[in-house]
Amino acid sequence: ETGVTQSPTHLIKTRGQQVTLRCSSQSGHNTVSWYQQALGQGPQFIFQYYREEENGRGNFPPRFSGLQFPNYSSELNVNALELDDSALYLCASSQGQGTLYEQYFGPGTRLTVT
Amino acid sequence: AQSVAQPEDQVNVAEGNPLTVKCTYSVSGNPYLFWYVQYPNRGLQFLLKYITGDNLVKGSYGFEAEFNKSQTSFHLKKPSALVSDSALYFCAVRDSRYSSASKIIFGSGTRLSIRP
Numbered sequence: 001e002t003g004v005t006q007s008p009t010h011l012i013k014t015r016g017q018q019v020t021l022r023c024s025s026q027s028g029h030n031t032v033s034w035y036q037q038a039l040g041q042g043p044q045f046i047f048q049y050y051r052e053e054e055n056g057r058g059n060f061p062p063r064f065s066g067l068q069f070p071n072y073s074s075e076l077n078v079n080a081l082e083l084d085d086s087a088l089y090l091c092a093s094s095q096g097q098g099t100l101y102e103q104y105f106g107p108g109t110r111l112t113v114t
Numbered sequence: 115a116q117s118v119a120q121p122e123d124q125v126n127v128a129e130g131n132p133l134t135v136k137c138t139y140s141v142s143g144n145p146y147l148f149w150y151v152q153y154p155n156r157g158l159q160f161l162l163k164y165i166t167g168d169n170l171v172k173g174s175y176g177f178e179a180e181f182n183k184s185q186t187s188f189h190l191k192k193p194s195a196l197v198s199d200s201a202l203y204f205c206a207v208r209d210s211r212y213s214s215a216s217k218i219i220f221g222s223g224t225r226l227s228i229r230p
Contacts, residue, residue: 041223042206045218090157090158100162105150110169
């Protein structure tokens, strides 16, 4: 098990609602990345936060936003939920920015939008 | 544009036999290549990476991968499969020209099933 935790484990929301997912990074890690993994697909990079600043973003609309706090924990916020947002959302922490640093993944939050 | 392909949705191997999970990639610059494993209801777990140097990379749990630049491949291998190796395996690639993590691309995954 990694030291990365995510909450909640599962979540059911209605289309149009807003959701906040949370991630606590592993001790000593200052970088958090978020991924969306649709059923039967590989993870897709949403964005990364390094020392509280966004540091790279994938091909996701602005209704996907995030925060990183001084203790390096992070939130992923999704506004105006759509059915296609149903997925497993993974958080990964690392000691530095960029993928050359090994990423430690949390167990994920499974979001279902109805 | 970057891309990565895992041509097999599922690989079935008998315990004790060697296993190979295939991955091919496409990048414009030099590739950084990764393998991850995902167990049910768990996040991804890092297995190994190729950045530069020796084409044969050794990783966790006895896995290794061979970087082949001419064939643009990075196949995952293990000499003797265990039932506990049964899981979903993902290959990922990033173009070394980009420093941001935003450019990492994952394959669609290969489900490895090891029968006793």
